[in-house]
Amino acid sequence: MxxxxxxxxQRAGVSIKTVSNVVNGYRHVTPQTRQRVQRAIDELGYxxxxxxxxxxxxxxxxIALAVPELTNPYFAELADAVIEHAAGxxxxxxxxxxxxxxDQEVLFAQGFRARVIDGLILSPIELENEDLLARESDAPLVLLGEREYSAPYDHIAIDNVAAARTAAAHLVEIGRRRVAFVGARHGRARATAHLRLRGWREVMGESGLPSDDALIAVTDGYSREDGAQAVARLLDSGQRPDAVFCYNDLIAVGAMRTLAERGLRVPDDVAVVGFDDIEESRYGATTLTTVAPHKRAIARAATDMLLDRLAGEADTPPRRIQPGFALITRESTVGRP
Amino acid sequence: MxxxxxxxxQRAGVSIKTVSNVVNGYRHVTPQTRQRVQRAIDELGYxxxxxxxxxxxxxxxxIALAVPELTNPYFAELADAVIEHAAGxxxxxxxxxxxxxxDQEVLFAQGFRARVIDGLILSPIELENEDLLARESDAPLVLLGEREYSAPYDHIAIDNVAAARTAAAHLVEIGRRRVAFVGARHGRARATAHLRLRGWREVMGESGLPSDDALIAVTDGYSREDGAQAVARLLDSGQRPDAVFCYNDLIAVGAMRTLAERGLRVPDDVAVVGFDDIEESRYGATTLTTVAPHKRAIARAATDMLLDRLAGEADTPPRRIQPGFALITRESTVGRP
DNA sequence: CGTCAGGTTTTCCACGTTGTAAAAAGTGCG
DNA sequence: CGCACTTTTTACAACGTGGAAAACCTGACG
Structure with a gap:
């Protein structure tokens, strides 16, 4: 090695421990010893x-951070913020x-590499409550993102229902009457998609607008491709929404692509709202109105909570933090200025 | 712990080494001992x-992998591929x-966390040859991406000049006469941007088309914003290119945004070509023609070369691999079908 | 019954570091 | 000069693991 x-x-002519003391900045080392050791360190490149x-x-x-996809810009940006903050x-x-x-999420939560790391931050998608309850690893775990769990873990998530309500309300406000939801999932009532769906449905109900299943497009995943296909199916089924609220920005990007291919103008014919505020949303022929969770606050909170646990707060009850969000209106709902 | x-x-009533042997699948362990140890392992959750x-x-x-920006989808996709391949x-x-x-690149190459990792893969931007020559760490290092170095390290890069030539030639072929280049850098003749610039310039020269500085837009970075601003400056300076070849896809996305804001149609008024083939290029109102380096091949080659070094080929001369690339034509040059 | 071969298990040690405790060296004072 | 006290340095053990080699079995064979 x-x-x-x-x-x-050996080179400095002192004991191993003295060198260790110098390296660790121990107080009681005479200046000349320190200097001699330091020179040996430098010379040898220790x-x-x-x-x-x-x-x-x-x-x-x-610490380890697991996200669903690195290629989803939202998670890349989030990971970036966590790395940055943790480095500090x-x-x-x-x-x-x-x-x-x-299965991958369970593996990660179990800490299949746990003995190398001190703690975990996980942004789960499919993970179930029972998986958490069956967890064996004793490394602290912080849950990130919007799923709801009853298992006792620190959890950071924005208020998805409220955020979705804000987005949906915005579409109603600008006069849209047939607002579709793209990106629903099967089953799993606690999943994030359901929370956003609920927010949308509440606002539709309160506004006396339709929110039937025909206006809900289910997707397999969360990619641009999923969004593109879902909107294609929606249109093929005869629906003519004048707005779509998408589960996330990637789906919205896919949705806008299909709309363009079908000759529908955004926002004139169809307004579009996304979720995540990825950088990509600020570009494109039509910029995207979106719900922006405060990523930096999320990253900071997650890291800090985890390090708090590591610093000894092992048994304090789990905390729950709700960072803020903001609706950022752009051309896909209000047109080009 | x-x-x-x-x-x-202790629990199985055997020596530590026997347990170690079981864990490591050592042959000479009697079935009953193995079983007893295995049960203890399971019971204790070792x-x-x-x-x-x-x-x-x-x-x-x-192993460590350093890229310039995680939020650049090209690098996110590349990192994804490396993680995947290395995991296998x-x-x-x-x-x-x-x-x-x-400074960050030097820190990484020096392996400021080197003693935790076996080897490094670095995709440098600003790193200079002298930095590599002054390197002290003895952990194997593989260089990724398109910069040229004379320092003796394994290096993986596509042929940037050839790739840029392909892109420029395509624009000439479809009849464009005033082709701008967006994303040049100051100084550093060996940098990637210069290679792509050279490819562009060669083709322009051979085709009898202008390639003067007025058609070259310099950027500070490689982001969408940089591309948007550069094209704005280009247009403000009175240039009216009928095509732009961009250093990468992000810049191209920014470029297309500015073109849209200025009322210029893509590809009718201005054709656009990018570089990287990020997923985002396949969406948007106008999909982007781009040069696609074979990311998976790059990731695989980088990982394999590094692990080869780790497996003992410490002193074999550095190798250089040139993965392939392909021009993918989309709407930004050939219009919607 | 002793010896030997081969499989099985154990003992011992080292990897590089740091905490503990104690030894060694230095200081001040009567 | 010796004592008490402080500062500086050291020896030792331990973290959990795996390689080397010794020790222990079992059974076959002369």
Whole structure:
């Protein structure tokens, strides 16, 4: 292996522990000893072996973050923020993706690499409450994103129903009467999609507008392609919505693509609202109105909560944080200025 | 800490080493011993401590990958592919981003977390040859992406000049006469942007078309915003190109946005070609013609080369691999079918 | 019954680090 | 010069694992 404390100690003519003390900035080292050791360190190019240090200390200084897809810009941006914030706190982030598949999420939550990391942040899609209850790993876990769980874990999520209501209300306000919802999922009443669907349905009901199943387009996933296909099916089924509220921005991008292919203008013929405020939404021929969760606040809260747990608050009851959100109106609902 | 071999050994009434042997599938263990140990493992929920294992073996089973920006979909897709491929080879990938800043790239190449990882893959932007020559870390390093270095490291890059030529030639072929280049950089003749610029310039020259500086738009970065601003400046300066070849897809997306704002139609008034083939290019009101490097091949080659080095080929001369690329023509140059 | 071969299990140690405790060196004071 | 006290340095053990080699079995064979 590389240069170890032993090598430095030998060269400086002191004990291993003294070198260790210098490296760790221990107070009681005479200036001349410190200098001699430091020179040996520099000459040999010594670098502490983190593996050994971690073994000794029982901590690795690494946390893991798992998101469904790295290629979903929302999660890339979120991961970016977590890495950045954690770096400032001297933690390294191990980034992983689950594909949104339950088995992968369970593996991650169980910490199948747990012994290398101190804690976990997971943004689940399919994970079930029972998976969490059956969890064996003792590494702290923070749940990210919008699913609801009763299992006792720290959880960070915006108020999805309220956010969806805001989006739907905006569409009603600008005069739309047939508002479709794109991106619903089968089953799983607690899933995020259902929360957003509920917000949409509530507003439709309160406004006396239709919210029947014919206006709801189910998708398999959350990609542009899913959005494009779902809207194609919606239109093929004879529906003529004058607005669509999409589960996320990627679906909205796909939706707008299909609308363009069918010769429908956005927002004149169909207004579109997305969710996530990914960078991509601010570009394109028609910029996208979207619900913007405060990603930086989410990332910061998740990291801080996890590190709090690591710092000893092992047994405090789980906390729940609801970061804010904002509706950002752009051309897809209000037209070009 | 958690359950260790010692705990299992105690419970099963055998030595630590026997448990270790069972865990590692050592041949010479009697079935009944193996069974007894296995039961103890199951009952206690033992999981090997990777940190200790790594300390003992001198390997961590982790490699690091640094890209400029995670939020650039090209790199997100690339990282995705590397993670996937490495996982199949039982390696964990530590993902990092440098912001394309030289100091960060140097830090990474030096392996400021090197003692935790076995090897590095770096996609540099600003890194200079001298930085590589001054490198002290002995962890194998593979360079990714299109910059040229003389320092002796494995390097994976497509033929940028040829790729750029293909793109420029396509624009000439469809009859464009004033082709702008967006995304040039100041200085650094070896940088990727210069290679693509050269390809463009060669084709313009060979076709008897202008390639003067007035047609070259310099950008600070590689984002959508950079592309949007650069094209705005280009148009403001009085240029009326009938095509733009962009350094990458993000810049192209920004370019198309500005063109739309200025009332210019794509491809009727201005054809656009990008580079990277990010997913986003396949959507939008006008899909984007682009040069598609074979990302999966790049990811695979990078990972394999690195693991080859780790497997012992320490001193073989550095290799250089040129994965293929393809021009994918879409609506931004050939119109909607 | 002793010996040997081969399979099985154990003992010992090292990987590089740091906490503990204690030894060594230094300081001040009577 | 010796004592009490503080500062500086050291020895040792331990974190959990796996390689090397020794020790222990069992059974076959002379």
């Amino acid at each position: 590389g240069i170890s404390l032993k090598d430095v100690a 670098r502490p072996n983190l593996t050994a240090r971690h073994l000794r200390k029982g901590r690795t200084g690494m 706190l001297d933690y390294i982030v191990l980034l992983d993706h689950t594909g949104g598949r339950r | 958690g359950i260790s071999l010692k705990d299992v050994a 999981r090997p401590n990777l940190t200790a294992r790594h300390l003992r073996k001198g390997r961590t089973g982790m 080879l039982d390696y964990i990938v530590l993902l990092d981003h440098t912001g394309g800043r030289r």
